[in-house]
Amino acid sequence: MRPDDWHLTEDVDDFLARAGEFLRSRPALHNTPLTTVEKLRTRQADAHGPAATVFGRLEPGGEVGAVFYRLPSRGLSVTPLTPGQADTLAAHLAGLGHSLPYVSAAHDTATAFAEAWQRRTGATPTLSKRIRLYRLGTLIPPEPLPEGRGRVVSEQDHEQLVRFCGEFCAAVGELPAVDADSWAGSRFADRHFTFWETPDGTPASMAAVTSMVAGMVRVDPVYTPARLRGRGYAGAVTVEVSRAALAAGATDVVLYADPANPTSNALYQRLGYVPITEWAVYDFSDATPEAG
Template sequence: MEPCDWQLTDDLDEFLRTAGDFLRSRPALHTVTLTVSEALRTRGPYAHGAEPPRFGVLRDAGGPVRATLLHTPPHPIQLTPLGPPDAAALAGRLTEAGHQVPGVWAERETAAAFATAWQQRTGASTEQSERQRLYRLAGLTPPDRIPPGRARVADAADRELLARWYVEFAADTGGRIRQDPAQWVDSRLAHGGATLWETPDGTPVSLAGNLPESAGQIRVAPVYTPAALRGHGYAGAVTAEVSARAAATRAEVLLFTDLANPVSNRLYQRLGYRPVADFATWTFAAPAG
């Protein structure tokens, strides 16, 4: 059977009408597309980038959606799981449309399949630049030792601190700053999506964020403790607090970890998170000349 055609659009409403049921059918695997789409819907088309986003849907003629594409330039395209033939068809469709693709983020095998297809189609060099693991909370196990202090939801007085930690987190994880820091902070404060652990004297020492509920799932992100303050249990304590609050809503609680960081992976497993799937980012560079 020949791969079906990819339909591309710049219209978010059209994309959600067509692909919404498909995305909600597997909210864990589709968590990033769901949350980014919701941000674009509520905060506007430039919530995740300086250029208009683009969307894509793969479906049988008159049949159900089988995969989606979401791109918020200048970031990598995001794909839901698909096989090599459909990845090759998408590479062809995007090159025919003149669409610039700086990289891909997707479930591990999907990302590798598209990177291979893109290299074969364009001659670009490709490199896997990040490996992540998606976890689901199976049942919260609080840390054995809770450090002195307490968790509290960040407020407007924490705006400068949150913006600085957002930038530091991106640098610490080797990623790029995906949003304007001030806009990121305002979006988190708007829904209580940033929780701080503070010492008894009121000094913030760690952050655990969460995105708004979407399709019955809440994703914990980011978790950050400045380097000089690590090793005291702050991250575990504040992550447990945010996880418990999210679980109390009866939502599915998710988070991503960097597989290059074994410490964080062990921490989340101790808290009761269990692996769902591995994801990868591949970056592309145009051929020389």
């Protein structure tokens, strides 16, 4: 395995032509690159320009074995690698003079890359986040469901939706926060939202899904205001969007959960979601990549 087995491009169409089949081969595991790259493909202006997204594929012997992407001013997101593959990627990017604020990947891959990046650049990695990836097995609706109903969010709900998403960001510490002015450029703008309403029509919880790619849909986010928690609303709205995804033909329905939150993890498992891997993010201190 050599560093030059990694091939980089800023052309999203070229990247998909060469690596799309690999991404689609494991839609649950590759859910984040699938949705991110599809968004860039449909919004070409976001993928090109002075600060273009960089895509990479590992292709020794003509067969793609891994990919990565890096959005402008963001860190590295990469599919699972062996320690040797992680080292060749670190060597290649450091040799090209890349500077990375973080790496996000399956836990073992993120750890291997962080260690390799430290060796190559002197940057100190700090584990900043762990996330658990779930895939839906057999959907198990809770019994009884809370009173109320699920309802697809409409344009008339926009103000309430923005408020809920802003509260969600504040609750989980997600940055940048979202409000009415930043909505159009946020990660929430292209999601498909559903409310769970109480019998009097008050929105009590929300869940969203991504557009389907390669038969995969990701549930994200799920949010219930603190004053309304513990009443079954999050489970009800998660079942609502999960059932709708299956009815639309999804073969993989996935979601992420914070492993430090026992309540949400227990809920998703009761609903039929099965953990498939742990994800990790390592932040890097400033360092100077080695010359290529």
